[in-house]
Amino acid sequence: MAAKLRKAIRKNLFVIITLVLSAGILLYFLFTTDGIVALGEIVLKLKPQWLFLSILSAVLCWVLEGFVLNLLCIHxxxxxxxxxSFSVGMIGFLYSAVTPFSTGGQPMQIYTMRKMGMDTGKAGSIIAVKTLTYQVVMVLYSLVLVAMKLHFFQTSVSNFSFVTIIGLITNSTFIVLVMLFMISEMTTDKIVKTVIRFLHYLKLCRHPEERYARIHNQLEIFHDASKLMGKSTRLYVVVMSVTVVQITLNSLIPYFIYRSFNMNAAPITTMVAAQAFVAMVSAFVPLPGASGGAEGSFYIFFGMFFKSAIIPAILLWRIITYYFNILFGGIFAYVAEKKYNDPIVSEPNE
Structure with missing residues (x-):
């Protein structure tokens, strides 16, 4: 029994460290501020219907993730x-939550789809297209919200313009490169090489050849994916439309938590915008689950709304949007291994 326990701990050591780190940050916030006192006061006045809506939004995000994946898979x-598809989506949430920069989600999804009988190349194409469409929608979504709420956040959040502009430029540059690569591989190669040489000249890139190879390989994945998936405009429009709904539901979770605290002064559009900015800032944090960065950015953007209740709000938000992903992602990873261990036998569309 002890040997099995030690083996299980060694196997899941990274996940355990991630959970301990994230939980430690939350506990630090709770016990080094008045958070634990505020939490006790809020629990007595909590409006369960609004808390239920926040949990329902998270569950619907899971369902829509599976729906989008299923649209691409059945294509x-x-x-x-x-x-x-739903199991693959939940596995993506799980491994994105426990790996740095959320890098483990997509490879584990491809691995799982391969075990289910899908060709590795086609599985990679589906995940690549899904990732790209999500990034495109997220950037466009954030641009619209920046245009709508720029003045408010500029006057309310310090260094807002710097953080937002860096986030938008980074994500937009990647998307533009992918699109250009699909149109003209030669032109994109020249641009990438020129930029890397310039960065190397400025001493900002120490190994230009290796950096170019990594960028080129990543762009090729999306290029090959576009050829495999074909040019189905209707499919991409539906996928992007569903993704808009998914991002909106995720962005509504802090607002529902806010209302569950018996607060109602903040406009819903402003809080949706704040969550979109939190998601963009958190993407830069290299720790699993953006631990520390997620809590910090939520504190910065939502502190003005929750005021003294900000620490309990962070706790509930992380439970719903992070710990639930790990818990239920783990459950569905186990279910997928048991239930879908029989490979599909149908031939794919050519």
Whole structure:
């Protein structure tokens, strides 16, 4: 029994360290401020219907993740079923939550789809297209919100313009490079090489050849994916539309938590914008689950709304948007391994 326990701990050591780190940050906030006192006061006045809506929004985000994946999967494999796609989506949430820069989600999704019988190249194409469409929608979504709420956050959040502009430029540059690579691989190569040489000249890039190879390989993945998936405009429009709904639901979670605290002064659009900015800032944090960065950015953007209740708000928000992903992602990873260990037998669309 002890040997099995030690083996399980060694196997999941990284996940355990991640959870301990994130939980430690939350406990630090609670016990080094008045957070624990505020939490006790809020629990007595909590409005359960609004808290239920915040949890429901998170669950619907999971469902829509599976739905989008299923749309892309059945485009290549008509007999693919939603249950498989939902499990793959939850596995993505799980491993994105426990790996630095959320880098483990997509490879584990491809690995899982391969075990379910999907061709590795086609699985990679589906995940690549899903990732790209999400990034495109997220950047456009953030641009609209920046245009709507720029003045408010500029006057309310210190260094807001710097953080937002860096985030938008970084994400937009990657998307533009991918799009350009799909149109002209030669032109993109020249641009990437020129930029890397310039950065190397400024002593900002120590190994230009290795950096170019990594960028080129990543761009090629999206290029190959676009050829495999084809040019189905209707499919991409539906996928992007559903992604807009998914991002909106995720951005509504802090507002529902806010209302569950019996607060109602802040406009819903402003809080949705704040959550979009939190998501963008958190993406720069290299720790698993953006630990520290997620809590810090939430504190910066939402402190003006929650005031003395900000620490309990962070606690509830992280439980719903992070710890639930790990808990239920782990459950569905186990279910997928047991239930979908029989590879699909249908031939993919060509």
């Amino acid at each position: 290549l494999y008509p007999q693919w079923r939603f249950g498989r």
